[in-house]
Amino acid sequence: MLAVMNTMVSGTTLAEVAAAIGDTARANILAALMDGRALTAGELAWHAGVSAPTTSGHLARLRQAGLVAEERQGRHRYHRLAGPEVAHALEALMAVAASGPPRHRPTGPRDEALRAARTCYDHLAGRLGVGLADALQARGHVVIADGAGSLTEAGGRFLSGALGIDLAAARSGRPLCRTCLDWSERRPHLAGRLGAALCARCFELGWIEPVRDSRAVAVTEAGRRGFAEAFGLAF
Amino acid sequence: MLAVMNTMVSGTTLAEVAAAIGDTARANILAALMDGRALTAGELAWHAGVSAPTTSGHLARLRQAGLVAEERQGRHRYHRLAGPEVAHALEALMAVAASGPPRHRPTGPRDEALRAARTCYDHLAGRLGVGLADALQARGHVVIADGAGSLTEAGGRFLSGALGIDLAAARSGRPLCRTCLDWSERRPHLAGRLGAALCARCFELGWIEPVRDSRAVAVTEAGRRGFAEAFGLAF
DNA sequence: GCGACGCTTCGGCCGCGGCCGAAGCGTTCC
DNA sequence: GGAACGCTTCGGCCGCGGCCGAAGCGTCGC
Incomplete structure (x- = not known):
């Protein structure tokens, strides 16, 4: 019960990445991006089935977890999977x-x-x-x-x-x-x-x-x- | 915003599996099992850094998500990863x-x-x-x-x-x-x-x-x- | 049979985080 | 410059679920 710091080397961040994926809305977002294209937040909100504000939060979290990357283009922001891995x-x-x-x-x-x-x-x-x-x-x-x-x-x-x-x-x-x-x-x-x-x-x-x-x-x-x-x- | 049922085909369960992994304690449990051996709940509790009851709950959830398999042997229950995938x-x-x-x-x-x-x-x-x-x-x-x-x-x-x-x-x-x-x-x-x-x-x-x-x-x-x-x- | 042991179930507490509406910020179009 | 638009930030609500101690259940050893 006092291990905690033991296998945590990969543990914590493994958990972080998995937790980032492990929400219905975010999983839907990722699934929508699986075709490799970059989509806007609005499109992703539609795919995820949640409001724009909520989607914005989800995207921030996905970005922080290193799962999606953002590309700004004029007044649009395109989001795509961070890479093939x-x-x-x-x-x-x-x-x-x-x-x-x-x-x-x-x-x-x-x-x-x-x-x-x-x-x-x-x-x-x-x-x-x-x-x-x-x-x-x-x-x-x-x-x-x-x-x-x-x-x-x-x-x-x-x-x-x-x-x-x-x-x-x-x-x-x-x-x-x-x-x-x-x-x-x-x-x-x-x-x-x-x-x-x-x-x-x-x-x-x-x-x-x-x-x-x-x-x-x-x-x-x-x-x-x-x-x-x-x-x-x-x- | 009304898609929901759309890409959900894989979405829901993708989220379920990821959510099962996405908790520090459970990730530690899975990391401990990554060497392919089967461990008892007690050992896993130690690795996860939580109490036996909590571990028991986590193991139930991991089992339900198809990530971990249980083998009963006398008064011990051994847990291992469900498979190579x-x-x-x-x-x-x-x-x-x-x-x-x-x-x-x-x-x-x-x-x-x-x-x-x-x-x-x-x-x-x-x-x-x-x-x-x-x-x-x-x-x-x-x-x-x-x-x-x-x-x-x-x-x-x-x-x-x-x-x-x-x-x-x-x-x-x-x-x-x-x-x-x-x-x-x-x-x-x-x-x-x-x-x-x-x-x-x-x-x-x-x-x-x-x-x-x-x-x-x-x-x-x-x-x-x-x-x-x-x-x-x-x- | 009885205690020791390993684990699970139960009950209750608490905090994280998902959700939205309203408001704010930056870009674009006219 | 001003309105429209796309998106983010803020504030507040609420429920899920992680956590533990106590109690229950099955297995083993004597």
Whole structure:
């Protein structure tokens, strides 16, 4: 009972960070930012379901915890996740949340849209994300082993050739191809710079489009054809 | 402000899990369990710095959140982390906590011991853990790429030959070689089944020993020789 | 069977913090 | 300059939940 100062090295701040996430309104704010975009306080207030003053307080706290960063631009202030580690931690927590007690959560249509295809910080998740990872792996374009992925030579040629993804730009900095446990599918999808590039390219090609006020993405008609041709996916 | 039901799909439970972690006493309990062992409520009360009744309540809450599992054995009840995902989420949160505001945290001797060498759930972390990962990588025994590791053939021979690590037993189930961001070194160390096997073998060989009431491990005289010979590490 | 022991449940206290409306501050637009 | 706008700060209310001591319950040892 007199330990207190013992494991506190990480303890206190671990608790601080977790407590910052551990409130419904703030968790909703963070979830809204998980698509990697920067939103204004007003938009976040809407997502969180609380008033502007309350949101302001929450944002201050999230900032102090190092979870979100603020960017001032004229009379607007944009808020975004502080970095990829934050998105990673949130994703890990969601995986724990989803793996927890198998209590029946009502599965609404919105939920279904999210499970089908959504963005996860800067890459694709849901059945689409997992499907892409599976397809790339099945064709030997990516080797998913030991919990992470590596792009093969054939994979590099395929992505730059057939899809026009510039991998030279993605070579440095963040890991090229991390995997990320999908909380809805409970299987890995592709994250890292490859995942981000792939996602961005799908938007560019008009294969997917954002769904208003949601992290879900809609697969367009062009996307249905594209995913079928390039990856053999039926969407 | 009327969104509420919107991104709540993951929101509510994300908040629940985070809130369960976000209390000093509970964070201390979880940190104490991070070495993968199962502890009794009494021991955890000591670690948390609160009374037995309070600890009991905390454990109930952690269990309900799916973070901790209970094992009854006679008049004792052992508590352990519910699974590797939980350890992973905690590690990710610690990384965020460590990366946050670079405020000066007092760095005591205990802290120094933890930074030198400690267990992280079931594998090694700190300078020792990162050093082992670096050495294995430098010699081509492990390829750390894209945020995860793969064991090479030479690496397999080295580990089974020179160290006597039975990798056949580690072939199935959890990923063989994940990497895990070290919160003190801010660089990856080896986790997954390889990390666990390596850690266990170091204990078996008497190279490291547990430090009482801490996740830190001490490198023995034999360990100093062993790590130098096998990995070229000075400890 | 009886006490010792480990832990949980109960009851009550108290403070932290989430919530809002009103007011204040800074930016932009005209 | 003045009004509109977006956001933050302030003040006050209220309830959740962390804390403990005391009592209860199950297990073990003699």
